[in-house]
Amino acid sequence: MKIAVVGTGYVGLVTGTCFSEMGVHVTCVDVDERKIEALNHGIIPIYEPGLETLVHKNMKSRRLHFTTRLEEVINDVDIVFSAVGTPPDEDGSADLKYVLDVAHTIGKHLNHYVVVVTKSTVPVGTASKVKAVIQEELDLRGVNLDFDVASNPEFLKEGNAVKDFMSPDRVVVGVESERARKLMARLYKPFMIVSDRLIFTDIPSAEMIKYAANSMLATRISFMNDIANLCELVGADVNMVRKGIGSDTRIGKKFLYAGCGYGGSCFPKDVKALIKTAADLGYPMRVLKAVEEVNADQKIVLYRKVVDYYGGDEAQLRDKVIALWGLSFKPETDDMREAPSLVLIDLLLKAGALVKVYDPVAMDECRRRIGDCVTYCPDMYQAAEGCDALMLVTEWKEFRMPNIDTLQHKMRGRLILDGRNILDGEELKLAGFEYHCIGK
Ligand SMILES: NC(=O)c1ccc[n+]([C@@H]2O[C@H](COP(=O)([O-])OP(=O)(O)OC[C@H]3O[C@@H](n4cnc5c(N)ncnc54)[C@H](O)[C@@H]3O)[C@@H](O)[C@H]2O)c1
Structure with missing residues (x-):
């Protein structure tokens, strides 16, 4: 079977790679030329455990390809996945611009039957919009052909994406024709050997489930x-x-x-x-x-706690050195979209504090987002060095059992704020730290 996956971000790259690992011939498509060029050189744009090895392996086996040109692959595949971004619009609704762009491109070039599957998270009714856009483009070209749309929302978790995709709890597929159902069932068959977790629904229900x-x-x-x-x-x-x-x-x-x-x-x-x-x-x-x-x-709870520590007076934070352990929104990813760390950094800087940060993988992403307004440290202890207070923001494993002697020696102050409740508060208190966490 041959498929195309449009949008080579967290979801698209993992989807394409995992299908290729199961023997499917996959072409991943993205409009970002730099990303595609990097991928063609084996450079993976995101951090996701296990992904790099699989990408390299399947590129070598010539089952996994990358291109910017959907029009060149669309008529050579049985299924096209759309996994482009659906960022929030100003009013909070999902911005369908990219999803509909893909539909236009498909409609402009399609010459045979395919199933167009939306994998992006999209509001109920989007599949119908995708269908209408493709049909409109076909009509403009005077082309009369059959195609189906389907909805296959993705449930993978960043940081565990490859494992989640390879052994899913369930796969939800919304279809409107038997032909599409059969094709999708065939595509997912290798993932269902141990137990059948494929759930077919109508399309609006699939969109709603996500x-x-x-x-x-x-x-x-x-x-x-x-x-x-x-x-x-x-x-x-x-x-x-x-x-x-x-x-x-x-x-x-x-x-x-x-x-x-x-x-x-x-x-x-x-x-x-x-x-x-x-x-x-x-x-x-x-x-x-x-x-x-x-x-x-909740994103500002740690900030409130540090202000409380200084007598409830934000002005007291001026020139204080505050260290942040963890920047990504959760462990095992470099993704910082909507991360609490960004809110905390912003508040601390506004209050005049000096912020030192360390994250095992998200340092480049942080620099890309906020530049050099904070001090980037090569490890957790260098971040703690000379700080008045330490905030643990992301529960990376390496933060779970810090060397307390080293912290005593390196930190200037004694305040530790544990935003993920993973440190041993008793041990820290015995060592003379003032320890606060969430909900105790
Ligand atoms: N990230 C997750 O953990 C996750 C999990 C489940 C579902 N989702 C959903 O999946 C979708 C994709 O999320 P993501 O995190 O992978 O996004 P992302 O921003 O990482 O990737 C989206 C990609 O689409 C590309 N793109 C945009 N327009 C394009 C076009 N016209 N043609 C080809 N490529 C185009 C972008 O260049 C980008 O590389 C979203 O709807 C999201 O809500 C995400």
């Missing part, structure tokens, strides 16, 4: 953050509460961790987009609005 899933996960996080903040007021420990409620099988253990807010390329924008879709239809998504509000507040 938003509902991300909104549910974001809701669990904001709910736990709200509970954590209350725990602090009543003297309870959110970690104990988490264990207590998570052992109820109706609730489950996952996604119950309190912290300094969710970020990333998906939760913030998908929650916004679902609120907007509902608003356009006259329905207020009250729960999700609260989820957003709690999260925006």
Whole structure:
């Protein structure tokens, strides 16, 4: 089978690479010439565990190709995936510009039957729009041919993307014809050997499933953050509460961790987009609005704690040296979209603090985003050196058991703020640190 994957970002590159690993002939397409040139030289534009090896292996086997020219591959494939970005528009709705651009290109060049599958996260009704755009282009050319659209939302997690794609919990495919269903079932068959986790739905349901899933996960996080903040007021420990409620099988253990807010390329924008879709239809998504509000507040919790430490006076932060451990929105990725670290850095700099940062992989991405307004340090201890306060923002494994002697020796102050509840607070307190985390 031959497929094209349009959009070679986190989702497209992983999708294309994993299909090629299963023996499919894949061409990944992107409008970003630099990205495609780099990929053709074996340079991977993102950090994702296991991805580089698979890309190199499948390029060598000539099953994985990269191009900027969709028109050159469209008539040689059975399925075209569209995995381009759907960033939030100013009003919070998903911006479908890139998705519809791809549809125009397909319609302008298509000469045979294909299934056009949207993998990007898109609002209900987008597949119909894609179909209409392709049909419009075909009509303009006077071409009469059959094609199908389908929706196959992606559930991979950055940092675990290859594993998630290769062994998915489920694959949701929304189809409107038997022909498309059969083709999609054949494509995903190699992933279903152990158990069949392919769920076919109608297209609007598939589109909705993705938003509902991300909104549910974001809701669990904001709910736990709200509970954590209350725990602090009543003297309870959110970690104990988490264990207590998570052992109820109706609730489950996952996604119950309190912290300094969710970020990333998906939760913030998908929650916004679902609120907007509902608003356009006259329905207020009250729960999700609260989820957003709690999260925006949670991203500044560490800042509030450091200000509290200095007597509630922001002016006291002037010339203080604050170290940040972790910049990416979560571990095992260099993605900093909507990362809490960016909010914290901004507030600290505005208050006149000097900010030192370290992240195992996101330093280049941070520099690309905010330039040299912070000091980039080659390791976690150099970031801590001379600092008055240390904020742990991303729960990278290497931060879990820091050498306390080294910290005592390097830090000027004694304040440690653990935004992910992963440090041993008792041990730090015994060593003379003032330790604060979330929800205790
Ligand atoms: N990142 C994730 O963890 C994740 C997970 C599940 C779903 N999604 C969804 O998948 C979609 C893609 O997300 P991403 O994180 O991979 O985005 P990304 O920004 O990393 O990549 C998008 C790519 O599309 C390319 N592109 C834009 N217009 C194009 C066009 N007309 N033709 C060809 N290429 C074009 C861009 O150059 C870019 O390389 C989004 O809708 C997102 O919500 C993302």
